[in-house]
Amino acid sequence: MFGKKSVAKQPVKSSKVLPPGKYRMGGEHFKDDAAFIRTAVQDVQRLEAYCGLTTDSRLLDWGCGAGRLAVGVRERFVAEGGRIADYHGVDIQPELIEWADANLAGPGFRFTLLDVANERYNPDGTPERTLGAEPGSVDVFYAYSVFSHMNDDDTPAYLRLIADALSPSGRAFVTCFVEEDVPGWEENPDGYGPLEWKGRLHCTRFARWHFEDHVNGARLAVDRFEYGRETDGQSLYVLRHR
Ligand SMILES: C[S@@+](CC[C@H](N)C(=O)[O-])C[C@H]1O[C@@H](n2cnc3c(N)ncnc32)[C@H](O)[C@@H]1O
Known part of the structure; x- marks a missing residue:
């Protein structure tokens, strides 16, 4: 598939190994x-309780x-x-x-x-988007703190790819920043959340109606919504086919 680089498979080295701190995403939250x-x-x-994993x-x-x-x-x-x-x-x-x-x-x-572009994490990647999954091949899709670093063109496009990738009874567990009564999409909103946002797409925030319009446009439906309890105040959506 375009934009995809294969990485040779290695045996598991240790049953207890953890990524070194410098490779842990999510700021201070996951250093411990x-x-x-x-x-x-x-x-x-x-994922077991909400998505049937x-x-x-x-x-x-x-x-x-x-x-x-x-x-x-x-x-x-x-x-x-x-x-x-x-x-x-x-x-x-x-x-x-x-x-x-x-x-x-x-x-x-x-x-x-996947060598695809994201202004924060891979600015020189290809603009051709992919999830690296065949259509209908995913029972449970997980994207923790990914739509929190995504522009407003990529977001609806990736939601459509998620809909394509999900099996008929599949579920997607995604987190993002959503609020009522804010502009549809904003990058690094001033005074919002616990951090001082720095650099491209450090924090992308959606109006709830706007994100859910993207969800509907992808022919997905909201199965569960939990406001503000994820990392840095993100909200949780569980999505399914409409
Ligand atoms: C805040 S980190 C979250 C990492 C992980 N989900 C976790 O919870 O520990 C966001 C991750 O999304 C990745 N990412 C951003 N855009 C992506 C894209 N289009 N396709 C795949 N990964 C992407 C980044 O490289 C980064 O590792």
Whole structure:
């Protein structure tokens, strides 16, 4: 597929290995090892409860970073003696995918580098968008803190790709900044949230109606909405086919 670079699969090096701090996305939140593992396991449990994730699922972790969710899947399923049918982590930052592939790939776990453009993380990537997934091949789609760094052209386009990738009963778990009574889309809004936003797409915030218009335009529906309880005040959406 265009924009996709294959990364050779390596055996799992250690059942307890974690990404080094410099490769952990999400600011200070995930620097602490215990918090890193705990949030990952909790997200796997939420994927089970909200999206029907099981060991038979095909799980796509879009914007996987160095594989935080993969650590959660490993702790929750593999450490209990099971395995997952397919965990696929994709990201656009080569060093993160290289680390994850060298340290977390193995039976049921794979990582793919996508050389697509994002003004913050990969400004020189190709403008041709891809999720690295075949149509209808994803049972559970996870995008934690990815739409929080996305422009207002990419967002509806990627929501349409998510709809294409989801299996008929598939669910997408995504987080983003949404508020009532704000402009449709803004980059690094002044005085918003706990951080001082710096650089392109550090924080992208949507009006709730605007993000949900994009969801509807992609022929997706909102299955669950939880306001403001995710990292830095992001909200959670669970999406399904309409
Ligand atoms: C804030 S980090 C979140 C990492 C991970 N989801 C987590 O929760 O630990 C956002 C990630 O999204 C990735 N990203 C941004 N745009 C992307 C795109 N178009 N396709 C794939 N990954 C993307 C970035 O490279 C970055 O690793």
